[in-house]
Amino acid sequence: MESIKSEVELKIIIAFPDEKGNFQNMELYKKYQKISASPTRPNLNQKKKKFDMDDLFRGPLPTDSNVREETQTSLDEKLRKAYFWIVNYAIISPYYDIEYNSGPHHSYTVGDLKTVVNFPSAQSYSSYVLFPLLTLATRRRCLLVGGPGRGKTASAILMGVMSGYSLKEVKRSIQHGQPQMTISDLLGNPIPSDLMNAKNMDEIKIAWRKWLGMRVKIIDEYNRIPTRTQSALLTVLGDNYAEILDQIYECPDAAWYLTANDDAGGGTYEVIEALKDRLDIVVKALHFNTRFLGELLKRLEDGMKPEEVVPAEVIFTEEELNEMNSAILSVEFPDDLLRQLEFFASHFEFLDVAGEQIEYKTKDTLKLSGLDYRAFSSTDSGKDKNKDIGSQTKNGLSVRALMTCIVYMKAMAYFRGNEKVEYEDVRQVLPFVLHDKLVQNPDSPFFEIPGNQIYRSDKVSWIRKLLELSNELFISLGLDSNDPIFALEEEFKSGLEGLSMADTKKRMTKIEKLMNEWTKTKKLYGHQFDDILKLKYLHQRYTNYMEWLKWQSG
DSSP: OOOOOOHHHHHHHTTSOOTTSOOTTHHHHHHTTOOOOSOSSTTOOOOOOOOOGGGGGOOSSOOHHHHHHHHSOOHHHHHHHHHHHIIIIIOOOOOOOBOOOSSOOEEEEETTTTEEEEEOSSOOBOHHHHHHHHHHHHTOEEEEEOSTTSSHHHHHHHHHHHTTOOHHHHHHHOEEOOTTOOHHHHHEEEOHHHHHHOSSGGGOOEEEOGGGGOSEEEEETGGGSOHHHHHHHHHHHHHSEEEETTEEEEOOOOEEEEEESOSSSOSSSOOOHHHHHHOOEEEEOOOOOGGGHHHHHHHHHHTOOGGGOOOGGGOOOHHHHHHHHHHHHTSBOOHHHHHHHHHHHTTSSBOGGGOSSGGGOBHHHHHHHTOOHHHHHTTOOSSOTTTOGGGGBSOOOOHHHHHHHHHHHHHHHHHTTOSBOOHHHHHHHHHHHSTTTSOBOTTOGGGGSTTOGGGGTOHHHHHHHHHHHHHHHHHHTTTTTOOHHHHHHHHHHTOSTTOOHHHHHHHHHHHHHHHHHHTTOSSOOHHHHHHHHHHHHHHHHHHHHHHHHHHHHO
16 A cells, blocks of 8 residues: 555545455545646746845755745646536536637637637636635635535535545534524633632633634635524624634634525525625525536445545645735736726716715715615616716625635736736636626616616626726826826825925815816716715815925924
């Protein structure tokens, strides 16, 4: 029998002994443990090795440490190997809904509804496998939705094993949502003897649940948890600590996986809005493709369970996960691409009739008032709502949602081995992060246009369409080449220190001149709303500085 290289590998191999303890299935074990050969992306540009002072002191002959460093798989390559092992041997997900192209690709139109089928010309991916894996790398919160038996929990378990835990540890740590779950069931219990003898709350010790200290946390059927217990879960998920009787347990950073049988918040209990808002990304478990029934038959005959045969080569240590997370955050986000994302996000919050003062003309103002959105927004006239992108939603985007978008876009670029985010990374990530963040306005005239009705149900395609419409408007307005606020922003970034009163007045005059030009526009849209507020912000900063200069000179 092969030598066992690590404790992790031992935990996996011992899943295969027969009743007498003999390893009859070693060949079967090897069959499901094949790892893709490097490089997993052959056309990927090799990253330049950074200069290291230690290189100056290394001799001409390689040392053991040199050999290990040169042959060690980079973490992004290891992440890709993990992805391909999952799609090839673990989860049957023969879908490539995350499409990338390098040059021309083949497209076909089928059916009465003229459905377009693309054959991507570059390496493409399954969202159901890729985004849970990126959630592990970024330590975010992923909601897996789909009907019973579609592998949601199995996918989450795989992520737990890939983070270095034994299969037994992962399975025992799963919190199964059910209507009788109490806060104590979820978090822990006070020790009875302390509870009886304690003179004050500080003397009470809590027997905390072990899952709170894990780097991967799994909540199965979270929409079956009672509302009161959901509030306790929210504290752990959102603030990374648990609290019982004034006792606090600080939780480590973790990747979260929650499952539900639908994405509408249904279940035994309605999911509280704050809890749904803390979820970073929504991934759907697509249907089982019956052309792969033969693969199910082989697994049944082999007695193979993917979570029992995870190769040691795709299991990440805690240090590797920390290093990978840092590397993801350091991926460059180009300024021009950030401007496109900024413009896209600017469409949704503005609602002209919601308030009198410019700052309160938002959908959030209307929501907080408790008034009916349909009745109130119908008074917002004078604009072509077919062209108004913001009319398609009932809300805008939170800071948390925008930050999550950026993190997953960086993670996607990192996974693909790139040093900076590309437009296609933005296009592929947005629909999954914003799936539950953008609340669709079904009464928008946009959905009445022939061919657009389908976007009411297909939210992934709808959000991609929003991005497409936003970019068309961005280019038609010439903002890709001439953004009137850009020069003002760059001027402000140069700083105020040493700026004279005369120069300050010149800058303020530029802002006032631009604002005067914008007053000629009769119709106000979301992207203009944010621009006006930015001008007001810049003018106020200069106004405050002018007051300080007057005080200093006087």
